[in-house]
Amino acid sequence: MLSSGLPQGAVPKLERPGPLRDRVYEALLELITTRALQPGQHLVESELAGHLGVSRQPVREALQRLNTEGWVDLRPAQGAFVHEPTEEEADQLLTVRTLLEAEAARLAAAHADSSGIEVLNELCAQGMKAVASDEVDAAVALNARFHAKIMDLAGNAVLAELAAQVDRRVRWYYTPVARQRGRQSWAEHRNLIAAIVAGDEQEAARLMREHTEHTRKSYHERAKP
The missing domain is CATH 1.10.10.10 (Winged helix-like DNA-binding domain superfamily/Winged helix DNA-binding domain)
Incomplete structure (x- = not known):
C-alpha cells in the first residue's frame, strides 16, 4: 500500500x-x-x-x-x-442519466444492426463472466462499454455528447454498488438486448428506465444495514 x-x-x-x-x-x-x-x-x-x-x-x-x-x-x-458527493448530487446526476439512456435505448431499437447486436451480446457475456469471477473493476468497465455501445447504436451525436459529459460520474457512482447489482444488472442487460433485437422502441426505453432506476436506488441504499 x-x-x-x-x-x-x-x-x-x-x-x-x-x-x-x-x-x-x-x-x-x-x-x-x-x-x-x-x-x-x-x-x-x-x-x-x-x-x-x-x-x-x-x-x-x-x-x-x-x-x-x-x-x-x-x-x-x-x-x-x-470530493464527497452528496446524496442529492448523485440523485440529480443519475436522474439525468436515466433520461439520456432511455432515449438512447429507444433509438438503438430503431437503428441497431446485426454487428452492433453482436457487440452487445459479447460485452454482456464478458460482464457475466467478470461478475462470476468477482472482478468488480472489470465489471464496471464492461458496464460502461455496454452503455456506450447502446449510445453509439442510437446514432444521435448530440445525445452521445451529452452522455459523455456524465459518463465518468456515472462510473463514480456505479462502482460502490457494482458488486451489489451483480448478476441482476447483466440479466437486465440481456432483456434490453432482446428488446433492441425485436425493434421494440418503447419496451427498450422502458427497460432502460427500470435498469438505471435500479442503479440509482442501489446507490442510495448502499450504506443501509
Missing part, C-alpha cells in the same frame, strides 16, 4: 505525447472515478507527484482543474481532498 492509500498497481502510466498537465489530470481523474482515490481522501501534492513520476507543478495544476470541475475540494489551510 502506498503512503497516500493507493493500491499497488493502481497508478496509471502517463502516456506520451501531450501536455504533461493534461496527462496528470487524466491520471488523477481515472484514480478518482475508479475509487482508487476514495471520496474524502487527502491528496498530497508531493506524494502524488512521486507516484506519477512528475514534479509538483503539473499535479497542482491538475488539482486546480479537478476542483473547478467538482472532483476535488481545495480547503484553505488544509489542502486538496477528493
Whole structure:
C-alpha cells in the first residue's frame, strides 16, 4: 500500500505525447472515478507527484482543474481532498442519466444492426463472466462499454455528447454498488438486448428506465444495514 492509500498497481502510466498537465489530470481523474482515490481522501501534492513520476507543478495544476470541475475540494489551510458527493448530487446526476439512456435505448431499437447486436451480446457475456469471477473493476468497465455501445447504436451525436459529459460520474457512482447489482444488472442487460433485437422502441426505453432506476436506488441504499 502506498503512503497516500493507493493500491499497488493502481497508478496509471502517463502516456506520451501531450501536455504533461493534461496527462496528470487524466491520471488523477481515472484514480478518482475508479475509487482508487476514495471520496474524502487527502491528496498530497508531493506524494502524488512521486507516484506519477512528475514534479509538483503539473499535479497542482491538475488539482486546480479537478476542483473547478467538482472532483476535488481545495480547503484553505488544509489542502486538496477528493470530493464527497452528496446524496442529492448523485440523485440529480443519475436522474439525468436515466433520461439520456432511455432515449438512447429507444433509438438503438430503431437503428441497431446485426454487428452492433453482436457487440452487445459479447460485452454482456464478458460482464457475466467478470461478475462470476468477482472482478468488480472489470465489471464496471464492461458496464460502461455496454452503455456506450447502446449510445453509439442510437446514432444521435448530440445525445452521445451529452452522455459523455456524465459518463465518468456515472462510473463514480456505479462502482460502490457494482458488486451489489451483480448478476441482476447483466440479466437486465440481456432483456434490453432482446428488446433492441425485436425493434421494440418503447419496451427498450422502458427497460432502460427500470435498469438505471435500479442503479440509482442501489446507490442510495448502499450504506443501509
